[in-house]
Amino acid sequence: MSQHSSLKAASRIAEKRNVLKRFERVDLLRSRGKWKKGDRATGLPKTKSE
Numbered sequence: 001m002s003q004h005s006s007l008k009a010a011s012r013i014a015e016k017r018n019v020l021k022r023f024e025r026v027d028l029l030r031s032r033g034k035w036k037k038g039d040r041a042t043g044l045p046k047t048k049s050e
Contacts, residue, residue: 016049017049018049020047020049022041022044024049025044025047026041026044028047028049029044029045029047
């Protein structure tokens, strides 16, 4: 019996994602100097991953 094509190994799924999680966006904004400790984590500006 073969494995369905939607069930890929974890190593093959590691592609570049278009959407960042909130903590990833905060880290990116922090590295760019646009977010500091104490700012709200909701309503963040749009960011493009590097």
